Amino acid sequence: MKIIADSGRCIGAGMCVLALGEVFDQSEEDGTVVLLDPDPPASMAGAVRRAVQLCPSGALSLAEGDRADGESDT
Numbered sequence: 001m002k003i004i005a006d007s008g009r010c011i012g013a014g015m016c017v018l019a020l021g022e023v024f025d026q027s028e029e030d031g032t033v034v035l036l037d038p039d040p041p042a043s044m045a046g047a048v049r050r051a052v053q054l055c056p057s058g059a060l061s062l063a064e065g066d067r068a069d070g071e072s073d074t
């Protein structure tokens with residue numbers, strides 16, 4: 001699982017940081033998202049998904065990486 005962060009869409013709400021501070025941080029300059037760990041271990045997948053869903057601006061997305069079967073995400 002890889003996390004993709006679009007800092008152009010990020011509004012600096014910080015929800016991701018509150019949800020999972022081990023993986024997400026915010027830039028000191030403009031408050032936009034900084035990925036501390038763009039490729040977190042599978043054991044963190046649930047927490048990562050929750051953090052991505054919490055983002056109010058849709059700046060975060062996931063690339064599951066090792067799947068080539070085009071599984072749709074709901």
Ligand code: SF4
Binds near residue numbers: 016
């Ligand atoms: S939750 Fe979304 S908008 Fe807020 S800091 Fe994280 S990426 Fe940016």
